[in-house]
Amino acid sequence: NAGVTQTPKFRILKIGQSMTLQCTQDMNHNYMYWYRQDPGMGLKLIYYSVGAGITDKGEVPNGYNVSRSTTEDFPLRLELAAPSQTSVYFCASSRGTGIGNEQFFGPGTRLTVL
Amino acid sequence: GENVEQHPSTLSVQEGDSAVIKCTYSDSASNYFPWYKQELGKRPQLIIDIRSNVGEKKDQRIAVTLNKTAKHFSLHITETQPEDSAVYFCAASRYAGGTSYGKLTFGQGTILTVHP
Numbered sequence: 684n685a686g687v688t689q690t691p692k693f694r695i696l697k698i699g700q701s702m703t704l705q706c707t708q709d710m711n712h713n714y715m716y717w718y719r720q721d722p723g724m725g726l727k728l729i730y731y732s733v734g735a736g737i738t739d740k741g742e743v744p745n746g747y748n749v750s751r752s753t754t755e756d757f758p759l760r761l762e763l764a765a766p767s768q769t770s771v772y773f774c775a776s777s778r779g780t781g782i783g784n785e786q787f788f789g790p791g792t793r794l795t796v797l
Numbered sequence: 798g799e800n801v802e803q804h805p806s807t808l809s810v811q812e813g814d815s816a817v818i819k820c821t822y823s824d825s826a827s828n829y830f831p832w833y834k835q836e837l838g839k840r841p842q843l844i845i846d847i848r849s850n851v852g853e854k855k856d857q858r859i860a861v862t863l864n865k866t867a868k869h870f871s872l873h874i875t876e877t878q879p880e881d882s883a884v885y886f887c888a889a890s891r892y893a894g895g896t897s898y899g900k901l902t903f904g905q906g907t908i909l910t911v912h913p
Contacts, residue, residue, distance in 0.1 A: 716900075725803070725886055725903030726841070741900065742798070773840065780890070785831075786901065788840040 684709050687789035689774050695795045696764040704759040704792050706774030714777045715757040716786065717741070717749065719770040726773060732757055764796045799824040801889050803904025811912050816877050818907045820887035821869040827889040830870050831901070832861060835884045844885075845872070877911045884908050 690705045708715065713734045718726040728741030732751040746768060748760040757776075761768060771793050775786040800823040810816050822830075831846035845861050847854045847870070853862045858877075863870040874881055888901040 723806075723906070725801075725888075725905045726901075727903070728900055731900060742902075780829075785843045785846075788842070790840050 686710065687774055687776055687787050689772075689789040689792050691792060692790065693793045695797060696761075697797060698764060698766065700764050701760070701762050702764070702794075704761070704772055704774075704794075706757045706759065706789060707755050708757075708774075708776040708787070708789075709755065710776060710778070710787065711754060712776035712778050712787075713754070714780065714784075714786075715751065716775040716777075717747070717757070717759045718773045718775065719743065719768075720773060720791075721770050729759065729772075761794075766796050768794065769796045770794060799827055799889055799891070799902040801887060801902050801904040803887050803907060805907060806905065807908045807910070809910045809912065810877050812877060812879060814877055814911075816872075816874045816881070816909055816911075818872045818885055818887070818909070819869060820871070820889075820904050821867075822889040822902075823868070824889070824891060825865075825868065826891045829890045830861070830863060831888050832859075832872050833886045833888065833903075835886065835906075837883070841886060874909075877909075879911050879913050882909055882911045 687708045716731045717729040727743045730749040732738045774789040777784045777786045803820045828849035833841040834844045835841040847861045860873040884906045887904040890901045
């Protein structure tokens with residue numbers, strides 16, 4: 684199993700540009716999450732999904748959109764990129780919630796907005 | 798919503814010493830507390846977790862203790878080794894079966910450095 688994969692690994696955007704961060708998992712997990720990690724800070728939840736077709740906002744959803752058309756894929760869309768969105772983005776997935784349902788993280792995408 | 802505070806932000810120890818990282822949480826309904834380790838440039842990985850009906854859990858050199866009344870939990874690493882050097886994050890969530898979706902609130906992280 685590849686686990687959770689993310690593309691691209693690095694990206695530089697200009698202010699106002701848009702892009703989609705890709706996330707795929709091959710563990711047949713229902714739950715998927717998008718986090719951002721700013722330097723020296725913990726991870727903050729952007730959006731999450733509990734299954735195909737079901738998504739909801741996390742702690743910091745402004746400026747982002749998601750979709751979940753399949754169990755495997757959970758892309759994150761950035762519209763009108765701003766410098767405040769410079770961060771490392773992690774996608775994660777889990778079978779369920781709580782004990783015994785570890786969140787597995789992808790390798791991350793480092794995004795810089797100039 | 799939940800708020801998790803983590804201390805210290807940096808911790809430096811000599812190899813073989815013990816390290817303790819503490820977290821406090823605000824939501825008394827939180828009942829699941831995982832700890833993640835993140836090596837430089839790598840993804841976070843779960844190292845240990847605990848539910849609120851358990852006061853302590855151990856896994857070899859790592860242990861987590863939970864004080865529900867005071868709303869704080871701690872990570873204890875004994876006999877530290879240089880490979881323990883990493884950023885450690887605590888987190889909390891309210892798991893209530895089908896009514897919660899495992900949303901984790903993370904602490905700010907602790908940079909642990911173990912000197913040989």
